[in-house]
Every structure is written in structure tokens, then in C-alpha cells.
Amino acid sequence: MKTFSVESSLIKAKSLSKKGRIEESINILQLALNNFPNNIRVQKTLQNLTTSNNKFADNKIPENELNKLYNLYNSIETNKFLFEAERILKQYPDAFMVWNLMGIVRAKNGSYSEATNCFKKVVELNPQFPDGFNNLGNILAEQEKFDEAIMSFRKALSLNPLMAGIYNNIGNIFLLSVGK
Numbered sequence: 001m002k003t004f005s006v007e008s009s010l011i012k013a014k015s016l017s018k019k020g021r022i023e024e025s026i027n028i029l030q031l032a033l034n035n036f037p038n039n040i041r042v043q044k045t046l047q048n049l050t051t052s053n054n055k056f057a058d059n060k061i062p063e064n065e066l067n068k069l070y071n072l073y074n075s076i077e078t079n080k081f082l083f084e085a086e087r088i089l090k091q092y093p094d095a096f097m098v099w100n101l102m103g104i105v106r107a108k109n110g111s112y113s114e115a116t117n118c119f120k121k122v123v124e125l126n127p128q129f130p131d132g133f134n135n136l137g138n139i140l141a142e143q144e145k146f147d148e149a150i151m152s153f154r155k156a157l158s159l160n161p162l163m164a165g166i167y168n169n170i171g172n173i174f175l176l177s178v179g180k
Contacts, residue, residue, distance in 0.1 A: 099125065132156075
């Protein structure tokens with residue numbers, strides 16, 4: 001059985017980004033961050049990759065602002081994170097990555113309607129960001145809006161067909177909807 005490690009994720013992400021496969025590299029780093037949320041190397045690498053690639057950049061947000069927000073996101077201080085995210089969004093309303101993080105936090109807190117609004121804003125601001133469509137699909141599925149969720153997952157796959165987790169998400173929807 002292959003073990004998941006930070007080091008192998010960083011090496012693979014670096015290799016993919018050198019080949020111009022930025023979305024795949026970001027996906028690997030996000031998975032690593034999910035498994036190791038406090039790993040500074042993964043956080044920095046992901047931040048550098050997203051800000052250096054215009055498609056994933058949060059236009060004009062100072063690095064120290066993003067670092068503070070990522071640190072709060074990775075902490076258990078949800079209210080502080082939400083306060084800081086809302087403060088940043090007042091100044092940078094087009095910061096789709098901030099909307100994305102805020103949607104994830106709202107979803108974890110069970111605020112599905114608010115999370116849905118956040119993810120809809122993400123895909124509106126950056127319709128080339130597959131994770132936004134994936135996250136929107138997940139929150140729609142959570143609310144049993146299966147047809148909308150599948151459409152969102154399909155859009156994510158059209159942007160990045162190598163996001164294996166989305167195939168699983170679609171399969172789960174089919175399993176859930178059979179019982180309805």
C-alpha cells in the first residue's frame with residue numbers, strides 16, 4: 001500500500017507545475033493540505049503556485065493578508081477566519097480563493113445556503129477554476145439538489161478531467177438518488 005507523504009506530494013506538484021500542469025499540481029497540494037493542514041511548506045508552495053498562475057491568483061491581495069487568512073483557515077478559530085475573510089472581501093471583492101475558503105468553512109459549519117452562495121461567487125469570478133465547481137457540486141449534493149450537483153461536477157471535469165475525486169462524487173450522487 002502506498003503511503004501519502006508531504007515530501008512526495010511536494011515533489012510531484014513541483015514536477016507537474018514545471019510541465020505546465022498547474023491545475024493538477026494545485027490539486028495535489030490541496031490534498032496534501034487536507035491531510036496535513038498545518039504544514040507550512042505545503043501552504044507556501046500552494047500559495048506561491050496559485051499567486052504565480054494568473055488563472056488562480058487573487059488579484060492584488062498582499063501576501064501578508066493571504067498568509068494571515070490561510071493561518072486562520074488552518075486553525076480552529078472559525079469566527080476569526082470568517083471575520084478576516086469578510087474584511088478582505090470588502091477590499092478585494094473579486095478574491096475568488098477567499099470566497100472558496102469561506103465556502104468551505106461555511107459548509108463545515110453546516111451553513112449550506114451561505115456556502116452555496118460562496119461557491120457560486122467563486123465560479124462566477126473564475127469560471128476556469130475546477131475546484132470551485134467541485135465544491136459547489138458537493139454542497140448542492142449535501143442539499144440533495146442532485147441534478148444541479150451533477151451539472152457542476154461535469155463542468156469541473158470539463159476543466160480538469162484528471163480530478164479523480166469528482167468521478168467518485170458523481171457515483172455517490174447516483175447511489176444517493178437511487179434511494180429517493
